Amino acid sequence: MSAAVEESFDxxxxxxxxxxxxxxxxxxxxxxxxxxxxxxLTYGLPDVISWGATELFAAVVLTGAGILLAxxxxxxxxxxxxRTLVHxxxxxxxxxxxxxxxxxxxxxxxxxxxxxxxPPQGLLQAYVTDWxxxxxxxxxxxxxxxxxxxxxxxxxxxxxxxxxxxxxFAYWGMPLLKLxxxxxxxxxxxxxxxxxxxxxxxxxxxxxxxxxxxxxxxTAAGVSQVxxxxxxxxxxxxxxxxxxxxxxxxxxxxxxxxxxxFMGLYYSFAVLVVAEMLGAKFGLGWYLxxxxxxSAYANVYAALIIMALICAGLxxxxxxxxxRLLGWQRGIL
Amino acid sequence: xxxxxxxxxxxxxxxxxxxGVSHRYEIDGSALQVLDNVSLTIERGEFVAxxxxxxxxxSTLLRLAAGLETPTTGAVLADGRPITAPNPDRILVFQDATxxxxxxxxxxxxxGLEARGVxxxxxxxxxxxxRLVKLEGFADFYAHQLSGGMAQRAALARALxxxxxxxLLDEPFGKLDSLTRLKMQNELLHLWKSGGxxxxxxxxxxEEALLLADRVIVLSDRPASIVAEVRVEQPHPRxxxxxxxxxxxxxxxxxLGISHDA
Numbered sequence: 001m002s003a004a005v006e007e008s009f010d011x012x013x014x015x016x017x018x019x020x021x022x023x024x025x026x027x028x029x030x031x032x033x034x035x036x037x038x039x040x041l042t043y044g045l046p047d048v049i050s051w052g053a054t055e056l057f058a059a060v061v062l063t064g065a066g067i068l069l070a071x072x073x074x075x076x077x078x079x080x081x082x083r084t085l086v087h088x089x090x091x092x093x094x095x096x097x098x099x100x101x102x103x104x105x106x107x108x109x110x111x112x113x114x115x116x117x118x119p120p121q122g123l124l125q126a127y128v129t130d131w132x133x134x135x136x137x138x139x140x141x142x143x144x145x146x147x148x149x150x151x152x153x154x155x156x157x158x159x160x161x162x163x164x165x166x167x168x169f170a171y172w173g174m175p176l177l178k179l180x181x182x183x184x185x186x187x188x189x190x191x192x193x194x195x196x197x198x199x200x201x202x203x204x205x206x207x208x209x210x211x212x213x214x215x216x217x218x219t220a221a222g223v224s225q226v227x228x229x230x231x232x233x234x235x236x237x238x239x240x241x242x243x244x245x246x247x248x249x250x251x252x253x254x255x256x257x258x259x260x261x262f263m264g265l266y267y268s269f270a271v272l273v274v275a276e277m278l279g280a281k282f283g284l285g286w287y288l289x290x291x292x293x294x295s296a297y298a299n300v301y302a303a304l305i306i307m308a309l310i311c312a313g314l315x316x317x318x319x320x321x322x323x324r325l326l327g328w329q330r331g332i333l
Numbered sequence: 334x335x336x337x338x339x340x341x342x343x344x345x346x347x348x349x350x351x352x353g354v355s356h357r358y359e360i361d362g363s364a365l366q367v368l369d370n371v372s373l374t375i376e377r378g379e380f381v382a383x384x385x386x387x388x389x390x391x392s393t394l395l396r397l398a399a400g401l402e403t404p405t406t407g408a409v410l411a412d413g414r415p416i417t418a419p420n421p422d423r424i425l426v427f428q429d430a431t432x433x434x435x436x437x438x439x440x441x442x443x444x445g446l447e448a449r450g451v452x453x454x455x456x457x458x459x460x461x462x463x464r465l466v467k468l469e470g471f472a473d474f475y476a477h478q479l480s481g482g483m484a485q486r487a488a489l490a491r492a493l494x495x496x497x498x499x500x501l502l503d504e505p506f507g508k509l510d511s512l513t514r515l516k517m518q519n520e521l522l523h524l525w526k527s528g529g530x531x532x533x534x535x536x537x538x539x540e541e542a543l544l545l546a547d548r549v550i551v552l553s554d555r556p557a558s559i560v561a562e563v564r565v566e567q568p569h570p571r572x573x574x575x576x577x578x579x580x581x582x583x584x585x586x587x588x589l590g591i592s593h594d595a
Contacts, residue, residue: 236425
């Protein structure tokens with residue numbers, strides 16, 4: 001199926017003129033079909049368990065089906081966006097099937113009971129009814145995460161450079177870092193409550209710690225592993241220590257630093273829930289706990305999906321930054 | 334009078350004195366003696382080759398001259414002053430090009446100028462030396478995009494841009510294929526003649542030493558001491574099959590413990 005699509009792409013130049021209607025994106029067509037089925041099942045079968053937003057979800061999926069069907073004939077004209085869509089074609093097919101099956105076993109047949117399993121329409125209902133609160137939560141979490149993550153990686157990076165560069169620093173710092181590293185975030189709560197004047201600062205500290213420690217460890221490893229002859233070369237060329245650190249040690253260890261930043265990004269998201277336990281009034285982590293306490297799992301899943309999407313987006317962004325800074329690695333890796 | 338004349342004719346060079354130098358490395362608590370009472374004098378503008386078996390301590394001598402290390406006993410002097418730290422007047426070119434992989438060829442060449450804070454005044458030199466080593470078309474390439482010979486030429490340019498008065502070469506062509514090596518030897522000779530710097534080349538290639546150097550100093554196995562010293566009077570360009578060089582080659586090989594008949 002996808003081979004046929006790729007083939008028609010490879011020969012785009014020749015075929016597009018002679019046979020414009022022969023070039024149909026078959027996955028797109030099929031996906032439109034599966035989405036149509038999902039919409040029909042959602043709308044046609046009665047809800048055994050009421051989750052709300054039945055018609056709305058059916059309408060959304062129907063719209064999706066319409067777009068996919070339209071794309072199945074026009075996607076070849078969309079250039080690189082089109083190519084990306086074609087690449088994920090099979091996913092769209094499966095997504096439609098998944099919507100249909102998910103609807104049927106939850107809302108329509110009730111095999112998976114409320115409140116533990118929410119159908120997609122339940123998630124939609126959560127977004128529709130609670131979007132204002134969710135937006136506020138995203139903003140609060142964004143502020144906490146932004147402050148925590150960036151202060152964490154800055155301090156972690158600076159500490160990592162010092163640990164990797166200075167033997168004395170490493171002598172005292174490395175054991176401490178190894179001791180602190182594996183301590184779970186929640187274990188810090190008693191003592192950070194005492195140290196920090198406000199719970200917000202305490203929360204920032206937890207996020208910063210989670211993101212800073214992997215950065216520090218990997219930066220230290222990176223700096224200490226720099227090929228000694230780079231230093232020799234730079235020194236014979238007249239470099240002082242400052243030059244050696246800034247222009248040799250740091251760029252040489254940057255690939256390692258980025259591994260640390262990626263790890264820090266994931267850890268910082270994982271720690272958000274704990275960080276927002278500390279007297280926060282809004283925030284995605286808080287939202288998860290609050291709704292878990294009320295068994296509003298549809299809202300929990302809805303917020304989890306938002307967190308996953310934000311995290312994926314940030315990872316994507318970080319890849320762009322990395323590719324920009326580490327362009328010289330292209331062709332080595 | 335003669336000294337003044339020498340100074341005038343080689344203003345861009347340093348005289349190097351190695352005075353009774355012995356050197357030891359401490360490795361896991363045991364001492365490894367690499368140099369044993371080595372003394373030699375290299376005049377301004379001279380091209381001297383250090384010849385010896387692999388791992389005999391030749392490279393250590395270069396590291397001492399570069400100021401990367403200080404000798405356990407004895408002294409290394411540049412124009413009569415003891416060498417205690419690296420100085421861009423004396424630049425070491427390593428066996429591996431050791432280009433900084435995150436810098437382009439141009440940025441690699443600029444390293445010394447940047448480190449000394451003279452990049453703004455002397456930036457024009459980068460283009461000049463890149464032309465000199467025939468890399469002007471590769472200024473924006475990264476190290477991994479270069480061939481071995483090109484990388485080594487870039488390393489040479491990175492040294493030459495600082496106008497070194499003493500160029501220390503640690504088997505710079507040792508890892509190149511033989512054709513590239515011949516070409517690079519000629520280029521080095523050309524650069525030395527036009528640059529007027531003092532050159533100290535470490536090699537284990539007898540032919541390379543004879544083709545390039547004014548004087549060949551033969552070192553023993555570790556700990557290295559001076560076994561012999563041969564002056565090569567032949568003018569450049571030298572032919573490797575000239576009777577004189579063939580005879581010198583035989584005698585050098587004998588001094589290295591390799592008989593020609595064996």
